[in-house]
Amino acid sequence: MLKIRSTTPGTTSLLSATSLQSIQFVDVADNRAVGEVIAFGIPENYQSKTSGNVYRWFQYNQAGGIDPTALPGWSSSMRGIPSLSVVGTGVLVALLALVGSFYIRRRGVLSGN
Incomplete structure (x- = not known):
């Protein structure tokens, strides 16, 4: 070689x-x-x-x-899509669940009001 x-x-x-x-x-x-x-x-x-x-x-x-x-077909107008790691996605899901449960409790949906 x-x-x-x-x-x-x-x-x-x-x-x-x-x-x-x-x-x-x-x-x-x-x-x-x-x-x-x-x-x-x-x-x-x-x-x-x-x-x-x-x-x-x-x-x-x-x-x-x-x-x-x-790669064939690549164009300079193409952009990558930002994404989270598995851990980052898990943290985001947990935060959304926490905010959602806080919102539901505040509205009284879970307490029957």
Whole structure:
């Protein structure tokens, strides 16, 4: 495999791509593609691998997850939908239940008034 690395480990180097590339057998680390995504899909589709800290290579972002800007059909007008974690959702449900029970008691529905 061809290893593509930054000269300073842990610091990303930049690689400019003006169009989709046809690559195979690369091992990429500490590299940020600017312009076009280097290759769509997962590294295994290209007999390649990522060794960390890559951006816009395949469909991975800096955190190692899928990069939505690398997906076909992505548009800059698209926005993520904020959401809560499981714990945050549980806390929100508990607070809503508490407020609801307070409201019901205040209105006298539970006491028969």
